[in-house]
Amino acid sequence: MAEVITAEQLTARIAEFEPSRSVAERVLAVIDRDDIGAAELATVVGTDPALVERVMRTANSVVFSSQANVRTLQHAVAVIGFETVRSLALASFVEGVMSVSRQDWQRSVMSAVGAAAVARGIGLDPQLAFSTGLLHDIGHALLESLDPSYAAVVGAFRAEPLTASSEAALVRAERGRYGIHHALIAGDVLAYWNFAPDIVEAVSHHHTPKGSLSRLHGAIVDGYRLTHWLASGLDLEEYSRADDVLLPTYLRPENLHVVAADVRSRAETLLEDLFGIPASHASAR
Template sequence: MTVTPFPGSDTRVAPVPVFDIEKVLASIETMAAQRPVAAQIVSVANSDDTSAKALARILASDVALASRVMKLANSAYFGMRGRVTSLQFAVTVVGFTTVRTMATVALTNLDDESRLPENFWDVTTSLALAASSLAPRFGERPQESLCLGLLAQMGAALLHHNDPVGYGEILASEPTYRGRRSAETRRYGINGLRLTSVALEQWGFPVSLTTPLKEIDDDRSMDGALLRAAFEVAARLTVEDYEDEPIVRLTCGRLREDDVVPVLDQVRADAAELRRAMLGETAASDDPSGNPEEWTP
């Protein structure tokens, strides 16, 4: 399916490329061939007959990815500081969906910042932590909402990878995330969040992760309210001179401004550690359980 941009494309950006969703998704399969363990995890983690032991056995074959799962399991987010010393326990702590999300990050090269839009992980960690923190207010599970935030921008990364010059100009001309989605649609015929949903559907991710990506721009839809709130938190933390949108309107009255203040504080406190876990970065204060020499499959 070739997607052509809508009439009235933004003339401020470079000439519009022919955008083929199938070609972009096929490029992910090429990436997956270079990360076979991550691809296998994405494939099997959603199977009813997959156990934590079996998933840990597969995960152990990719030392870098296994180390990241260990680091996340031992992070402040899960409250297990230094107590997770086996991969099987780590898989149990973070959950299958989280392991699958981390594998998706690896196989789509979202851990290679040289190929990503500017400030990608600053925004992504803010989205993930905000969505997780606010999830109970919307009747959602925090860990699944964390995964939603971690994966939401995958489509934007794919657009950037296939059109770095044009996408860079979108970033420069559209400071807000809603504005960027509109510009993406004008240029490519699809926005980054919708492209993420297409990819996740193709890989069999649950509708609880794909529906919010489709409903985010309908301010009357509760299905997109949590993700809208998460993007608002991310914008307040990452967009210079940002003009706040009313959180009451964005969330169909579910949240008020007082609800956002502690979330902003939590994101500020935890974002750096989540980033290190997702990208495999180290810090002097990191627990040694993140070291592959210290744990057992």
């Protein structure tokens, strides 16, 4: 059995990578100030060309703007919102200090786009759902960076349709190996970086839902449930054979295919824009 890993060890691992030199860390620091505006935040973002590119591309993507004509960084920050800038900064930071697999980014982007789609239907801010969805599974990358054998654990989970029993088994396996599971780890990391309590709650409980804790929690859960199905490559009927299969609850079953096609298309665009992953390779399986 692997050593028990504490949340403190995991967050310390994030903190130990020379954060004072990181533009992303500076973004995460200034974004919490009450007096920060889009112009000043854009100035900080502007010192990291890679982050600038991601912010601009996100603002011009179909996920956020139907006009797709955002020309300045300040406008881009205003369009995507501070929470999404924060998520992109943290994603850049994590990407810079540990290996995040292409498959993990694909799943995260698809979950984020799925959560945003659900959010639109339930009167929730899609930017908030997108930025939360982008980071909800960051615990996988942390566990993989600490324990190479973890990939096999999560790989087995992803290979089967998502059911209440498979989800419980993953949480149980992670608790048994590490004393904590990846959703709680992700919540701890986001709390460490001062993400809002509702975001931390939604992420921490995305695999242990006791009913819907909040609309944001519901959107995140539905986003990853949709992604799990899309990534399986199975048609819905085959995927849904198990009695306890978990499908999105906020999306009507008759709308699932339409929403899924839209989410897949938007996610492929973002994957290409943000991570340079061509659409032809954007299967999350």
